[in-house]
Amino acid sequence: MEEIRQYIPFLVPILIIQLALMIAALADLIRRPRTKGPKWLWAVVIVLVNFIGPILYFVAGREEEIKE
């Protein structure tokens, strides 16, 4: 167990990436007027599902605003 503990600092950059994805997805969710499916559900998915949640939202959840 001691040996595993010394590798914990290596995980910090990975956690930062995960957090950055989550924040970017939440920021987009808040600003977007409409999404595919209920907004609160996306918020839950983004926060609770590591990595996959934010990506799923970016790929499938965003509703493009039609311009012009």
Added chain:
Amino acid sequence: MNFLAVLHKEMLEQWRTYKLLIVAAVLVAFGLSSPLLAKFTPEILKAIPDMPPELAAAIPAPTLADAVTQYVKNMSQFGILLALLMAMGMVAQEKERGTAAMMLTRPVSCETFLLAKFTSLALTFAASLILAAVGCWYYTLLLFAALPWGAFLALNGLMLLVFLVYIAVTLLCSTLTRTQTAAGGLAFGALILIAGLGALPRIGDYLPGALFGWGTSLTLGADQSAWPALWVSLGLIAAALLAACLVFRRQEL
């Protein structure tokens, strides 16, 4: 409009639709975690309580080769998956929304339109893969030993080429179909076909998948080249883009 102007618009789109962020985040995360996982796994297995000592002793110590194979395995799976996800909507979605017709009423040729899309995705994947490779190289250095950087660079170049094959094929699928979902389904079918054929003994040497093996062997100091697969991959990219152009020109938008 010239190519650079259209490419600039596509790059902005890559940023605005979070494609750059997604690809970079996923590839870098796997670049970092691959050597870590290679190092961790035996330790975790040994930490299992009630593990018989003979069995614990039989678990081999992790090596540099484990780090590289783990990296290639993760990158090949998730890189190709991302190539499909990011490329499937690129043409189909613009047809759905009607923005493709808007672009093409301006003096933008079909070739420019498609090539700019391909190039923008290629740049996104190249930049992300560079970041991932630097991360993996550094973590491998800290946890194992230094990888030969020239060979490691070649490995990443070969992996990028495989991703480009799937991007080009998915763009073709996106041109052939009306919706993003259909394009994704069609591209997934093509992926299964290419991967399935790649598993066959002789034919596999000529398909993009062989490039992963070549890159791995280069990095680990073996010499197991796959030049035919390299030429076939370049040919597939050219053929897919050409076919997409021909189909796209005949389509009514």
